[in-house]
Amino acid sequence: MIIALERYWADYGCVLMQPYHTELAAGTMNPNTFLRCLGPKPWNVAYVEPVIRPLDGRYGENPFRFQHYFQYQVVLKPAPENVLDLYWSSLEALGIDLRRHDMRLVEDDWEQPTLGAWGLGWEVWCDGMEITQWTYFQQLGGFDVELVPAEMTYGLERLAMFLQGKRTAFELEWAPGVTWGDVYLEAEREWSRYNFEEAPVDVLTRRFGEYEAECRHLLESGLPIPAYDQVLKCSHTFNLLDARGALSVTERAAYIGRVRKLARGVAEAYLGMQEEDAVAAA
Amino acid sequence: MPSLLLEIGCEELPAGACREAEAQLPELARAHIGTAPSQLFVGPRRLAFLIDDLPEQTADLWVKGPPENLRDRAAAGFAKKHGVAVDELELRDGFLGVTVPGRELREVLPEQIDRIVRGFSFTKSMRWDESGIRFARPVRWVLAKLDAETIVGETSYGHRFTHGTVEIPTAAAYADALRAADVEPVADERRRLIVEGLEAIGGWSDPGGKLAEVVHLVEKPMVLEGHFDERFLQLPERVIVTTMQSHQRYFPIEGNRFALVANGGDPDVVGPGHTQVLEARLEDASFTFERDVAAGIDALAERLAAITFFAGAGSFAEKAERVAKLVERLGGGDASLEAARLAKADQASELVREFPELEGYIGAEYARLAGYPDAVTKAIEEQYLPDASGGLLPQTEPGKVLAAADKLDTLRVAFELGHKPSGSRDPYGLRRAAIGLVRLALEGGLTIDRELLPEELREFVEERLESLLDVPVEYVRAARASNVPDLGGVARRAEELYRERESPEFEGVYTAYDRAHRLAGKAQEEAAAQLDRGLLVEDAERELAETLAKVAIDGNGDIKAALESGAELAPVMERFFDEVLVMAEDEAVRANRLRLLLDVRDTLGALGDFSQIPR
Numbered sequence: 013m014i015i016a017l018e019r020y021w022a023d024y025g026c027v028l029m030q031p032y033h034t035e036l037a038a039g040t041m042n043p044n045t046f047l048r049c050l051g052p053k054p055w056n057v058a059y060v061e062p063v064i065r066p067l068d069g070r071y072g073e074n075p076f077r078f079q080h081y082f083q084y085q086v087v088l089k090p091a092p093e094n095v096l097d098l099y100w101s102s103l104e105a106l107g108i109d110l111r112r113h114d115m116r117l118v119e120d121d122w123e124q125p126t127l128g129a130w131g132l133g134w135e136v137w138c139d140g141m142e143i144t145q146w147t148y149f150q151q152l153g154g155f156d157v158e159l160v161p162a163e164m165t166y167g168l169e170r171l172a173m174f175l176q177g178k179r180t181a182f183e184l185e186w187a188p189g190v191t192w193g194d195v196y197l198e199a200e201r202e203w204s205r206y207n208f209e210e211a212p213v214d215v216l217t218r219r220f221g222e223y224e225a226e227c228r229h230l231l232e233s234g235l236p237i238p239a240y241d242q243v244l245k246c247s248h249t250f251n252l253l254d255a256r257g258a259l260s261v262t263e264r265a266a267y268i269g270r271v272r273k274l275a276r277g278v279a280e281a282y283l284g285m286q287e288e289d290a291v292a293a294a
Numbered sequence: 295m296p297s298l299l300l301e302i303g304c305e306e307l308p309a310g311a312c313r314e315a316e317a318q319l320p321e322l323a324r325a326h327i328g329t330a331p332s333q334l335f336v337g338p339r340r341l342a343f344l345i346d347d348l349p350e351q352t353a354d355l356w357v358k359g360p361p362e363n364l365r366d367r368a369a370a371g372f373a374k375k376h377g378v379a380v381d382e383l384e385l386r387d388g389f390l391g392v393t394v395p396g397r398e399l400r401e402v403l404p405e406q407i408d409r410i411v412r413g414f415s416f417t418k419s420m421r422w423d424e425s426g427i428r429f430a431r432p433v434r435w436v437l438a439k440l441d442a443e444t445i446v447g448e449t450s451y452g453h454r455f456t457h458g459t460v461e462i463p464t465a466a467a468y469a470d471a472l473r474a475a476d477v478e479p480v481a482d483e484r485r486r487l488i489v490e491g492l493e494a495i496g497g498w499s500d501p502g503g504k505l506a507e508v509v510h511l512v513e514k515p516m517v518l519e520g521h522f523d524e525r526f527l528q529l530p531e532r533v534i535v536t537t538m539q540s541h542q543r544y545f546p547i548e549g550n551r552f553a554l555v556a557n558g559g560d561p562d563v564v565g566p567g568h569t570q571v572l573e574a575r576l577e578d579a580s581f582t583f584e585r586d587v588a589a590g591i592d593a594l595a596e597r598l599a600a601i602t603f604f605a606g607a608g609s610f611a612e613k614a615e616r617v618a619k620l621v622e623r624l625g626g627g628d629a630s631l632e633a634a635r636l637a638k639a640d641q642a643s644e645l646v647r648e649f650p651e652l653e654g655y656i657g658a659e660y661a662r663l664a665g666y667p668d669a670v671t672k673a674i675e676e677q678y679l680p681d682a683s684g685g686l687l688p689q690t691e692p693g694k695v696l697a698a699a700d701k702l703d704t705l706r707v708a709f710e711l712g713h714k715p716s717g718s719r720d721p722y723g724l725r726r727a728a729i730g731l732v733r734l735a736l737e738g739g740l741t742i743d744r745e746l747l748p749e750e751l752r753e754f755v756e757e758r759l760e761s762l763l764d765v766p767v768e769y770v771r772a773a774r775a776s777n778v779p780d781l782g783g784v785a786r787r788a789e790e791l792y793r794e795r796e797s798p799e800f801e802g803v804y805t806a807y808d809r810a811h812r813l814a815g816k817a818q819e820e821a822a823a824q825l826d827r828g829l830l831v832e833d834a835e836r837e838l839a840e841t842l843a844k845v846a847i848d849g850n851g852d853i854k855a856a857l858e859s860g861a862e863l864a865p866v867m868e869r870f871f872d873e874v875l876v877m878a879e880d881e882a883v884r885a886n887r888l889r890l891l892l893d894v895r896d897t898l899g900a901l902g903d904f905s906q907i908p909r
Contacts, residue, residue: 071799074581076574091422093434096305100455110455114556114564116511119308121418132420132431136305139567140542140554141574148422148432160422206379257600 013106013172014060017084020105021058024098026086029059034241034247037065038124039085039165043240046127049089049152049161050279051286058086060168064248066207066255072200075180078197079203084166091148091162099146099164103138106175114139122147126247126271128154128279131163142163143171153279154272207255216256220249220267227274235282295350298327298403299465301335301342301433301450302411311416311430315341316481322413326406328352335469338510339454342479344465348440352396356598359383359390394439403445407438439465453477453514454559476558477513485509488555488626493519497547502539502651511543512557520569521549526576529583529658536649537579542572580647586643591660604722607707610638616707620699623746630692633673636661637696650703654678680730687738698734701727709751728755729818730760735782742781759785765792768906775903783850790853791902799854802861807895807904809867813876814891815905821888829886834866834873839890841866847900860898861897867894 032042039061040046044056048055060082069079086102087093096117100110117134126131132135133147145165149157169181169192178184182193213219227242253259259267299325307315316336323331325342328370331343353891357376360368362385369390373380376392383390397706412427422432437447442464446877448466452475460467460475469479471812473733478484492498495517508515538544538552554562598610607613618634626634640646640657658675662668669692676693677700679686683812688694708714708722715724732755735742747755756774759781760767765788773788794800814821830836841863847856876891878884898904 053338070581074578076578091432093423111558112560112563113567114516115455116557117306117512119306119310131419139564140571141567148420150420160420179570179577180627272365 013168013175014084016105016107017086017102017166018058020102021086024056026056026058026088028193029057031059031061032244035064036061036244036245037251038063039083040124040129040163041127041244041247042085043237044127045085045087045163047237047274047278047282049087049149049157049163049241050155050283052158052290053123053147053286054159055087055089055161058084061085064251066203066251067209069200069204069255071204071209072182072197075182076171078181078196078200079207080199081181082168084168086164086166089161090159095162099136099144102164103143106171108138108175117146120145125268126250127152127271127275129275133163138174141170141174143167143174154276155279155283207252208257209235211252211256213253213256213258216249216253217258220246220253223249224270224274227277231277231281234281236284236285238276239274239281241279243278246271246274295348296399297465298345298348299342299437299439299462299468299835300407300410300470301340301437301447301462302433303340303434303437303451304338304433306338307341307430307510307897308418309338309507311418312338312341312481312510313415313506315414315430318414319343322410326409326413327403333469336481336510337477337479337484337513339451340475340479342468344468348399350399350400352399353589354396355394356386357392357804359392361433362390365390366714373797375693399525400443400445403438403440407436407446411436412462423622423794436710437462439468441465442697447690451475456558474533478515479513481509484512484515485823487499488512488515488517491555492545495519495553496545497551498545498553499547500539500545501535504539504543504545508543508555512555514558516549516558516561516564518554518556518561518565518568519547519555520544520552520565520572521845522573522576524550525575526550526580529580530656531654532652533579533583533649534576536652538572540649540651541575542568544572552601570835579648582644582648586656586660587644587663589643591636591639591657591664591666594642594660595636597642598638601641603707606711610641613703613707616703617661617696619700619744620702624695624698624740624742626695626699629667629669630673630695633670633677633692633696634699635665636670637674637677637700643890679885680733681726683726683729687733694734694738694740696739698731698742701731701734702742705731705751705755706746706748708756709748714754727760728758729756732758733780733786735780736762736785739782744778744780744784746841755781756784759788763788763885765789768900768908769795772902772904772906775899775906777847779850780807787853787902791907793909794853794857797857799857799861802864802907803857803898803901804904804907806860806863806867807898808909809871810891810895810898811905814888814895817888818887818892821892822882822885823889825889825893826882826886829883830890831883832874834870835887836888838863838866838870838894842894842897845897848898853901857903860901863894863898 018028027042036042042056042061044059062080063083064080066079068077070077105112113229116137120133120135122131122133129152131149133146135142136144136146147163149161149163172184173181176184180192182197184192186192186195223242223245227239230239250271316334320330323345327345327409329345329348332346333344335342369383370381373383375906378392383392411433414429416430419428419723420428435447438445439448439462450462452460460471461470472479472808538546547553554568599615601610603610603613606655614635618631621630621634639659639909640653645655645656646653652677655675658671658800661674664673672690673692673696676688676690677690677696688697704725704727708724713722734740760770763770763785769792770788772791773784776787778784778787798841830839845859847860876887
């Protein structure tokens with residue numbers, strides 16, 4: 013399935029990338045989406061992203077919710093006029109007969125407060141199952157996008173369940189004779205325990221402050237790309253604190269505000285850098 | 295005269311945007327084409343209208359220029375601007391001007407259509423390319439036909455997956471051409487088809503009101519019936535219904551049956567597909583439900599300290615404590631106290647985090663499963679009632695008390711934090727809470743002490759009485775100023791005053807109050823602080839003071855008796871005004887007489903502020 017998507021989007025002309033090297037709560041947070049969607053340069057990209065959402069862990073007891081799962085992320089910037097048709101064809105490339113199924117685009121607007129980002133779009137339904145999150149970005153890091161990108165985030169487990177006719181993700185066939193459960197179930201149990209019970213609140217709180225300080229320092233040094241990694245680390249640390257139940261509602265809002273401020277700083281610096289490049293090129 | 299068809303082709307519009315567009319289309323057509331549409335076509339992928347009998351020329355336009363008396367100074371410039379000679383300017387009503395002749399319709403249509411597309415305003419809109427147009431979702435094509443002639447665009451498009459481009463032969467044939475391409479463009483017709491399909495299955499319901507949205511989720515409605523595994527029937531019914539409706543927009547039928555509306559596809563594939571998705575959702579809900587039940591309602595209640603009620607208002611645990619105190623103040627018994635302790639426990643449940651609309655209901659269910667008696671579980675379930683204007687009140691006594699205490703607490707806390715609603719801003723639903731509270735007193739028969747409402751809040755809550763009671767507002771305002779101790783009593787007093795308004799006793803009290811108020815009301819500062827009986831010199835004033843001392847007005851008592859007692863003052867007052875000069879020369883006497891009159895007013899005022907009632 014992943015290979016089919018890779019082939020399809022590579023043929024279209026997307027740059028194929030690999031997953032990012034630090035924890036992300038969504039493929040959108042990968043700099044190949046977040047940073048590259050800022051500024052005036054066109055960019056088409058596709059990649060698999062393992063996403064880490066501590067709060068969604070269920071100790072491997074719930075067949076549909078995990079703290080670790082996979083997205084397939086495609087970004088076309090700017091969105092071509094036939095972008096929806098391209099998407100539908102990608103489903104055909106996976107073997108879905110669009111005429112036999114009930115395919116629908118159901119309003120679902122996307123917002124990521126920690127990144128100061130939002131867009132309008134849909135969840136894509138295939139016979140009632142949400143298989144893709146579809147978004148036209150409007151703002152990132154608090155800045156209006158210059159070229160409107162289309163982001164397609166395929167839920168790989170959902171799609172695989174649909175294609176394989178499986179009722180739980182654990183039963184998915186990962187490779188001949190190997191199920192998704194064989195590969196990930198034990199990890200789900202252990203990570204859930206870590207996220208909800210063991211993660212050290214004092215250490216995490218301290219680390220958040222350190223990442224935040226480092227981000228500011230890197231921004232002052234004119235290094236927005238390394239600074240962005242610190243934003244990602246802050247965001248993940250915040251998610252862990254949240255899962256540990258260590259934050260009151262007011263504290264939670266304050267942390268989100270701190271991450272958003274950093275993301276905005278990075279977006280601003282990154283845009284500034286692009287402008288300098290453009291001036292230098294001219 | 296020709297017909298005009300305009301179609302704006304979009305990527306799938308949200309149902310809310312469809313409704314906004316539907317409301318704006320007629321006015322946009324009138325503003326930019328000059329004629330209202332005879333038919334609208336609104337759906338997820340197209341907004342269109344048909345205008346019959348359109349004049350082929352647009353109307354001549356009169357452009358007003360400078361007034362005639364400024365001809366020498368301004369005419370030349372105006373004429374030049376409009377490309378005519380000065381002597382070609384016309385004169386109308388004292389002004390110079392030019393007539394811009396109407397233009398060929400087909401000539402102006404492209405620019406007018408562009409104005410229409412740009413003229414929509416959506417609550418949420420977006421950009422998608424460099425055109426600068428904002429719309430609810432990207433516009434992908436525009437087609438305009440003047441009868442058989444194509445003015446803008448090329449073709450229309452049929453159903454997304456079964457048909458590609460669709461030739462529209464003439465404006466009038468638009469709907470038929472689309473119907474042949476698996477698209478029903480008329481929203482009402484789609485609704486009719488859906489309802490017809492649901493009726494054919496029978497027994498459907500739509501408690502969450504999803505039909506209006508579903509009409510705009512499909513272009514070719516196909517209604518199918520599904521059955522989910524019976525083991526899920528162990529879940530509480532509303533959990534099943536909410537799972538169906540809030541995520542999947544399905545229509546519940548009894549037992550394990552449901553109806554769904556698809557946008558085409560092979561029924562043998564689509565039906566089982568949706569059923570499997572619903573079962574997965576129910577599986578998820580079961581998992582969550584069982585975890586909550588395993589934790590138990592008492593454990594959930596203990597987690598409330600970690601959940602904020604709203605900013606500045608403490609946790610839900612603190613709210614539960616305050617509500618329990620109010621339950622006591624309202625005279626609630628053991629069942630309502632127990633219910634108050636458990637009422638908010640479901641805020642800590644996973645199911646309410648997933649489906650907020652289940653609050654109350656699911657808490658009651660968890661309490662029932664933990665073995666609490668019906669009186670307690672019923673009260674938990676009823677705590678949010680009435681939840682809509684004219685909605686049902688709690689049916690049980692503990693339910694009424696808990697519902698009133700919960701609303702009272704929300705109102706008190708919100709007002710204390712300065713969240714009084716202003717205009718349409720009422721994020722905490724305080725108006726609804728106030729109306730609910732008043733109805734619990736009026737229809738529910740609860741005694742709610744007005745003392746529980748601090749001044750500003752009391753005003754806010756009692757203002758609700760004005761619209762809820764079938765009595766002129768002046769009587770409600772009069773009653774609000776009475777010394778009646780409870781909310782329901784204020785309402786009864788307003789009704790009593792209104793009922794008695796023509797009785798001789800009312801007349802007597804009214805006149806006595808009115809005369810005292812008119813004379814002494816404005817001279818309040820001159821009046822003595824207290825009546826000095828030693829200063830009463832005239833018989834008539836002594837008699838008034840004596841009669842007044844005997845007047846007994848019981849705030850909670852029988853209005854008839856109170857009015858009769860008060861009316862005794864009428865003849866005495868008459869004599870007083872005949873024989874006594876209130877504004878006496880002696881300052882002390884004058885001050886004492888004013889005090890006497892104010893005492894008359896204030897004693898009668900326990901019945902209400904009669905100055906509010908016009909005569």
